[in-house]
Amino acid sequence: MSRIGKLPIKIPTTVDVTNTDSVITVKGKFGTLERIIPAIIGVEQTEGSLIVSVKKEERTNKALHGLYRTLINNMIIGVSEQFLITLVLQGVGYRATVQGKSLVLNLGFSHPVNIDIPEGITVEVAQNTTIDIKACDKEQLGLFAAKVRSWRPPEPYKGKGILYKGETILRKAGKSGK
Structure with missing residues (x-):
């Protein structure tokens, strides 16, 4: 498991996150961002946080795990703070x-x-x-x-x-x- 990928992402109260099939949408006071997520990456939304997981543990999947966790985190920070x-x-x-x-x-x-x-x-x-x-x-x-x-x-x-x-x-x- 990726060290960065397993960290939860905190969602501020001013940000709305919508997760449909393979697209994650983040809305905040500075704009709206969308990103397509590959099928091997799973995103679970709990109270006030997101957890990114991998469906199959392989070397390339571990790299994508950390990458997509960071990309989603940057989306949330961007729409809330710029x-x-x-x-x-x-x-x-x-x-x-x-x-x-x-x-x-x-x-x-x-x-x-x-x-x-x-x-x-x-x-x-x-x-x-x-x-x-x-x-x-x-x-x-x-x-x-x-x-x-x-x-x-x-x-x-x-x-x-x-x-x-x-x-x-x-x-x-x-x-x-x-």
Whole structure:
């Protein structure tokens, strides 16, 4: 049995969980999420908690056991609290603004970069160089943050680029440093 998979998932009072055949639906104040569950995974709902179980003990099933328990837990946390990723722009002249449904980045190119913001994701620019991205779906949030970051990944010589908050860059010496 998976160590992570056997842990019960606590359901807050503000969250509604519906489990039908192979689809689990989670509703909360920040949105609604659905996920298809494979047939080998069983989900039992008791008072205030969910228990994820495996129907047949095999190596791949144990891995799926822990995975789906974590995915369901992330769904519950997302609809009740939301996830947050903060990106920091480091570089001379690097700026970000939100215009309607798109994020506009000035990253030292000859043109501004326009990135469309998907449904379910909110983007706030606290300062010109700090971007707060919030969503209830952790997977979509990470994909969007990686897409924004891919325009200027941090480089090791000057430390310029788009960084996650709290990330440190291992700096390299240039040509003159031996």
